[in-house]
Amino acid sequence: MTTKTVADLSVAAGYSVKEHAAGHSASQEHEDHGHAAAISRTVDGFWLYIMTDCILFATVFTGFAVMSHRYAGGPTGKELFDLPYLFGETMFLLVSSVTYGFVVLAMNRMNKGGVVGWLMVTFLLGLGFISMEVNEFYHMVAAGNGPDRSGFLTGFFTLVGTHGAHVTLGLVWMATMIFMVMKKGLTPQNQSRLIRLSMFWHFLDVVWIGVFTIVYLRGVM
């Protein structure tokens, strides 16, 4: 039952629903098909949400690009950005994306302890990333270089802040999942949530590639 092929599943997705509708007795096998099919649909739907989020980020990226040279006499990226610091921040997020991969691997083996442990590691790495970002924002605002200083800084805080807000929400979601998995175990529902959180988390790391390239690296050139 646990070694179903992908082809099996895609057929089963439409199939088991039909069989239930036709009033056949729901054997254990059909129920498993039902779970997998329902989760597969939820995951497809969540992928569409991620695509709309892509469009949101594209608009904020465009806003930043248009504003990227409107310094209004204020500081430029060259004066503001610290690349070694940013490299450390980037590593926190990249490694957290990989450790979330280990959550998925532990989940596939139904290893509850492994799932909780790697979720905690991922959470701490994500917290490290967001702490470094908040620290950077704090020092910029304290020095008078907040979003109100220039068009460039408005674009900067909007784009990097939107990404940071996503990461923060991801951390809230992750903390919730740690408790839910500890309390209820790896139920099909919790597996579905863990899979969707994995897509969300990896997606945020993909967006960050755009942020560090376009905002920071291009900014100090």
Next chain:
Amino acid sequence: MHNEAVHIPGISHASLKGYIVGFIVSIVLTVIPFALVIYGRGAISADWIYGGLALAAVAQIVGQLHYFLHLDRSSDQTWNVQAILLTGLIVGIMVCGSLWIMTVLHSRMM
């Protein structure tokens, strides 16, 4: 209640090797652009650096979509790939269109 691993296309085929390879690819494609800017600034022409940055970013995005988000050309992923291609088209029109308009506007206002 007895729970079993739910079989989801892409996710169930995730392997340790895939994540490790994805990690190494990402590290390399992060170190290269940082090094290009930190050590190459002033030494290499800016156009080459911008080109290198763009290439490394696109390569890393494709790499992470493949190794972390398990996007590939297999039949069960067709739907996801179509969605991301349509999104790419919308994003492309929006970003290029906006930048075009704003650049022309800027030059006419000068």
